[in-house]
Amino acid sequence: xxxxxxxxxxTLDSAAVLGPCLASLSDGVFEGLIxxxxxxxxxxxxxxxxxxxxxxxxxxxxxxxxxSQLAAGCAAARGEWLLVLHSDTTLSREWTGAVRDHMxxxxxxxxxxxxxxxxxxPQARIVAGWANLRAxxxxxxxxxxxxxxxxxxxxTSGGYPDIPLMEDVALVRRLPLSPLDATATTSADRxxxxxxxxxxWRNLGTLALYFAGVSPHRLAERYARGR
Numbered sequence: 001x002x003x004x005x006x007x008x009x010x011t012l013d014s015a016a017v018l019g020p021c022l023a024s025l026s027d028g029v030f031e032g033l034i035x036x037x038x039x040x041x042x043x044x045x046x047x048x049x050x051x052x053x054x055x056x057x058x059x060x061x062x063x064x065x066x067x068s069q070l071a072a073g074c075a076a077a078r079g080e081w082l083l084v085l086h087s088d089t090t091l092s093r094e095w096t097g098a099v100r101d102h103m104x105x106x107x108x109x110x111x112x113x114x115x116x117x118x119x120x121x122p123q124a125r126i127v128a129g130w131a132n133l134r135a136x137x138x139x140x141x142x143x144x145x146x147x148x149x150x151x152x153x154x155x156t157s158g159g160y161p162d163i164p165l166m167e168d169v170a171l172v173r174r175l176p177l178s179p180l181d182a183t184a185t186t187s188a189d190r191x192x193x194x195x196x197x198x199x200x201w202r203n204l205g206t207l208a209l210y211f212a213g214v215s216p217h218r219l220a221e222r223y224a225r226g227r
Contacts, residue, residue, distance in 0.1 A: 002035060003032050003033055003034055003035035003079070004033065004035065004079055004080045004081050004103065005028065005033050005034050005035055005079050005080075005081045005082070005083050005099070005148075006034075006035055006036050006037075006038060006077035006078060006079030006081070006082050006083070006151075007025060007028075007034055007036070007037045007038065007083050007085065008038045008040060008070065008073035008074055008077060008082060008083070008084045008085075009021065009037070009038070009039050009040070009073075009084075009085050009086070009087050010039075010040045010041075010042065010066050010069040010070055010073065010086070010087070011039045011040065011041045011042070011044055011048050011069075011087050012041065012042040012043065012044055012064065012069075013044045013045060013046045013048075014044065014046075014048065014087035014088070015044070015046040015047045015048045015050070015051045016046070017087055017088045017187065018039075018048075018051050018055075018087050019051075020090045021085060021086075021087055021088065021089055021090055022037075022051075022055050023090075024090040024091045024092075024095075025037070025091065027093070027095075027096050028095070028096050028099075031096050033096055033099065033100070035078065035079045036057075036058060036077070036078060036079060037055060037056065037057040037058070038057065038058045038060060038073045038076055038077060039051075039052050039057050039058070039059045039060070039073075040060055040062050040069040040070060040072050040073030040076075041059055041060065041061055041062065041069070042061075042062060042063065042064035042065060042066075042068075042069045043061070043064050058076070060072055060073060060076050063162075065162070065163075065164045066143070066164070066165075066167055066168075067160050067161055067162050067163040067164060067165075067167030067170075067216075068162045070084060070160040070167060071159055071160040071161070071162055074154060074159055074160060075159075077151065079151060080150065080151055081103060081148060081149065081150055081151060082147075082148070082149050082150075082151055082154055083099070083146065083147070083148050084143070084146065084147045084148075084149070085146050085184070086143055086144055086146075086186060088186055088187035088189075089144060089146060089184050089185065089186045089187075090184070090185050090186075091113065091146070091182060091183070091184055091185075092113075092182050092183040092184075092185070094181070094182045095113070095180075095182040095183075097181075097182075098111075098113075098180045098181040098182035099111075099148060099180065099182075101181070102148060102178065102180055103148075106178050107150060108150070108153065108176065109150075109153075109175075109176045109177060109178045110147060110148060110149040110150070110153065110172070110175045110176065110177050110178075111147075111148040111149075111177070111178050111179065111180040112135055112141035112145045112146060112147055112148070112172075112177060112179060112180060113145050113146045113179075113180050113182050113183055113184035114128075114132050114145070114179065114180075114182070114183045114184065115128045115131045115132055115135075115142075115144055115145045115183075115184055115186065116128050116183050116184070116185040116186070117185065117186060117187075117188040117191070118185055118186070118187055118188055119188040119191070119192070121196070123191070123196035123197070124188055124191070124196070126196075127191070127196060127200055130200075131144075131145065132145075135177075135179070136179060139172065139173070139175075139177050140169060140172060140173070140207075141168070141172055141177070142168055142169070143167075143168035144184065144186040145184050146180075146184045147168070147171075147172070148180065149175065153175065157171065157174045157175055158171075158174060159171065163216035163217070164216055164217060164220035165206070165210075165216045165219045165220040165223060166206070166207075166210045166216050166219065167216075169207065169210065170216075202223070206219055206222070206223060209222075
């Protein structure tokens, strides 16, 4: 039986952080789960080509922006399942079993991982806890939590929109979802730089404005000004 999963990772000057992400996927290669690895690059000026070559990944170019990059990566994928991850995210050791269980038992649904941050401060646990509750109660996992989705469901749902922000929310609102019994640990660097409370409120405010009808392009401009 062919390996079922295409891994899609958007990259933009991400070579320095890709190593741990790719290493966490190695069990999926050994267990015959991963058919291909696609890096959807938005114009990096670092050594992402060398990283792609070393990892045996396909490197494709797309207009800068996570929505356009993910749309291009998913369009190029050949697997029966798509697993979308951010470049600064690593999966826990049990991810392969959780993914197998999901593919066997919930073949008509997308799945998301529990979120953790690579930080031991209390704020990290609070922010991650809220994200996991939001995903479970409201069906709104963010991209940091990863997304496992049947390729046919991705296509029929319309896929990732070509927007500069909130592409993850726009997609998951159209999907049936279930949690995966494994953890995605993502970098807390942005929270460390900007402050846990400040960034948390900005994220919540951005989500509220999006639901209020503010365009993703205006939100992206607002988000950039706040960096």
